[in-house]
Amino acid sequence: MALFWNRWVAVRTEGGARSELIDRLDAHFKSNGLKTKVTIEGNTLKRIHVLKKDAEAAKPLLEAFDKENERLF
Helix, strand or coil, X not given: CHHHHCCEEXXXXXXXXXXXXXXXXXXXXHHCCCCEEXXXXXXXXXXXXXXXXXXXXXXXXXXXXXXXXXXXX
């Protein structure tokens, strides 16, 4: 299992009411061609991962997503 996770890097973790942002961020990344994995820890924490090779490409997408959604939360 450790070899599987060496390919992925976590880019955002949210919990509580903000955990729905992970699902929306997942859709945003996928619509821009990035592969993602979402993991759930405990009852409320969600974490989104992207491939290590796509980590740099995810940064501007993450910033754009944050700008679009800053007024929502």
